[in-house]
Amino acid sequence: MSDDFVGAASGESSGSPARITVLVVTADHEWGRSTKATLETSPEPLEVLVDSPDVALRTLAERRIDCVVYACRSSELDLGAVRSASHRRATEIPVVCWGERTDVEPTAALEWGATDYVRSVESGGSRLVARRLRSYGEWCKSRRRAVRHRSGDGRSSDDGVGRAAAKPERGVRRREPLPIHDAKIRALLTAFPDVALVLDEDGRYLEVYAGTSSESLLIDPPNELVGQRLGNSIPPAQASRIRDCVDRALESGDVQTVEYQLEVPAGTRWFEGRIAPIEERLAGSRAVTLVARDVTDHKETEAELRTREAHLTQAQAVANFGSWYEDLRTNELEWSDEVYRIFGVSDADQLPATSDRFFQFVHPDDEAYVSRKWEAALEGAPYDIEHRIVADGETRWVREKAEISYDGDGEPVRAIGVVQDITDRKEYERRLETQNEQLDVLNRIIRHDLRNQMNVVDGYASLLEDRLDADDAIASRIRTAADDLLAISERLRTANRLAAEEVDRHPLSVAELVDDALATVREEYDEFEYEQSVSDGQWVCGTRELRTALENVVENAIEHNDSRIPRVRITADDRPDVDAVDVRIADNGPGISESERDLFTGARNRSQLEHSNGVGLWIVNWIVSSVGGELGLETDPERGTVVTIRLPRASPPAAESAARAGRGD
Structure with missing residues (x-):
């Protein structure tokens, strides 16, 4: 009968073989004597002891045993106790199960804790059995030699290099362990930043390597991991x-x-583990090496980048804004997800970005324009254009802006740009242009047709007034209504001029502004009193329309005043804390109505003007705001109204400063 092993036996030992002591454990004395005779007569130099299971543990404690053999029929042998006894000897002793074909299966024996399993052999096969036992014994002795290199307190004397190896598994003799005192190996392991493991196909640690700096990356010390299975050491x-x-x-x-x-x-x-298969079997099992590298910092950086990319993607989606990059040497184009969305592409994998693909989206009427601008940009011109695209059959507007980088020879090498969906803005601009055209027509009607017709009404009312009795007020009322409408027309003309003209701010004398406004008002109104307290040295930054604003405020204070004699007081105070001048116009009238005051506090929309006075205040606010000023209102039925116009302070012109210096002011 041919030899029938679970694993292949290893080769012969070289050199003068050392004697190996084998302990045969069995309750069957006849089988024990037969086995002893078989092993001792083999060419392998083996010393064979035979003990019953109850005596074997004491023998293990007292004698130096290199290998244990037990019969499968000896189920009373406590392999856990054997392992504990061997640990007390600092080296785990291999245990080989020797059985008949009718005994337990090899896998069951190994699950019970045996190192290896062999079946009985006929004459001539005993040498192979002995050779196997010898290989286990030699491994055990080599482990004992490694222990001698340790210090008395049990710590390794190899400069902190952690290295542990498992016993040979299933009948294959291990190669001689790497000498831990070897300076080159010790230096290599000390500098090694990673953790190296040798695992068998069942996930058991055969060898564990870790340097001083990497041993803290192991879940347990190396010598405690060897022999364990992955499932028993990690989640x-x-x-x-x-x-x-x-x-x-x-x-x-x-x-x-x-x-x-x-x-x-x-x-x-x-950790990132790289696992490579080992060509040769180890301890009768297929095995792999696993090199585990700590990639925590890399993972955290990746997570941070993903978070930033998510925030950028979200921001681009909110703003209808996408980004792109093009390698001009290879014509490779990359789009962000938002660019694909703007162009109506739902699956980026089905439509890779290329320059040719981009032009397929450009509106046919804009292709030549976009191409011309891009070619100019490659020559150094700015690239900031608006054009149409066709996305999902719908015409949309986009704005594109890009920056191009050049190499040392001035050749364009890459471009990075953004694209924004401006369809809503373009639609708003179109509606605004239409409304402006309509307002322009309405404004011309008010400024010309209405004004001309009201002048006719006013003329006929004057003739009618001459022909009627003095006590008849009909003609006078017609003329008053016509005058009010003409005043509205004038105010609208002023508003139109303010909207159409460019704002040209320059230094203005507050005293001159107030004097000019009062002079104009005095030509219209006879019955009112005024007082002014304005310094000649106060200057503000504004436009000539500020005089119109002051006129409107003073006229309003007189026209809507129910006192017997309207009174107006104008003062100007410097406000260096806000770099401004406050011009205050106070009257003794009933105050401004709540509805008109709400126009300037935001409680009501300014389109809800109720009469010409509201138009006047609206124009005042418009003028003041256009020069960076502010309009404030304070009103009280008993004390009247105070209108505060805050204007940016300015230095006097150079000519005025020279004149004042000549006067000694």
Whole structure:
């Protein structure tokens, strides 16, 4: 009968073989004597002891045993106790199960804790059995030699390099362990920033390597991990992922990569494991190497980048704004997700971005314009254009802006740009232009047709007034109404002029503004009193329309005053804290109505003007705001109204400063 082993036996030892002591454990004395005779008569130099299970543990404690053999029928042997006894001797002793074909299956024996399993052999096969036992014994002795290099307190004397190896598995003699005192190996492991593991196909740690700086990345010390299975040392989810990767590496023969997270002494860390299959079997099993690198910093950086990219994508979506990049040497074009959305592309994978693809979206009437602008940009011209695209059959407007980089020879090499959907803005501009055209027509009607017709009405009312009795007020009322409408027309003409003209701000004398406004009002109104307190040295930055604003405020104070004699007081106060001048116009009238006051506090829309006085105040606010000023209102039925016009302070013109210096002011 040919030899029938679970694993292949290793070769012969070289050199003068050392004697190996084998302990045969069995309750069957006849089988024990037969086995002892078989092993001792083999060419392998073996010393064979035979003990019953109850005596074997004492022998293990007292004698230096290199290998244990027990019969499968000896189920009373406590393999856990054997392992504990061997640990007390600092080296785990290999245990080989020797059985008949009718005994337990090999897998069951290994699950019970045996190192290896062999079946009985006929004459001539005993040498192979002995050779196997010798290989286990030699491994055990080599482990004892490694222990001698440790210091008395049990710590390694190899400069902090953690290295542990498992016993040979299933009948294959291990190669001699790397000498831990070897300076080159010690230096290599000390400098090694990663963790290296050797795992068998069942996920058991065979060897563990870690340098001084990386040992804190191991979940347990190296010597405690060896012999354990992944599922017993790390969480099930991570163990399952690594085992799957080990299986793929063994099946494919290629390097596999896996990422996992563990709680280790160094903290919560992310690892990238690279797993490569080992060509030779180790301890009768297929095996792999796993090099685990700490990639926590890399993962955190990636997470931060993903967060920033998410924020950028969200911001681009909110603003209808996308970005793109083009390598001008290879014509490779990259679009952000928002660009694809603007162009109506739902699946970017189905439509890769290219320059030719971009022009397929450009409106046919704008292709030549866009192409011309882009060619000019490649020559150094700015690229900031608005054009139409056709997206999902709909015409939309976009704005594009780009910056182009050049190499040392002045050749364009790359471009980065943005594209924004401005369809809504273009639609608003179109509606605004239409409204402006309508307002322009209405304004011409008011300024010309209405004014001309009201002049006719006023003329006929004057003739009618001459022909009627003095006591008849009909003609006078007609003329008053006509005059009011003409005043509205004048105010609208002023508003139209303010809207059409460019604002040209320059220094203005507050005293001159007030004097001119009072002079104009005195020509219209006889019955009113006024007082002014304005310094000649006060200057503001504004336009000539400020005089119109002052006129409107003073006229309003007189026209809507129910006192017997209207009174107006104008003062100007410097406000250096806000770099401004406050011009205050106070009257003794009933105050401005609540509805008109709401126009300037924002409580009512300014389109809700009720009469010509509202138009006048609106124009005043418009003029003051156009020069960077502010309009304030304070009103009280008993004390009247105070209108405050705050204007930006200005230095006097150079000529005025020279004149004042000549006068000694």
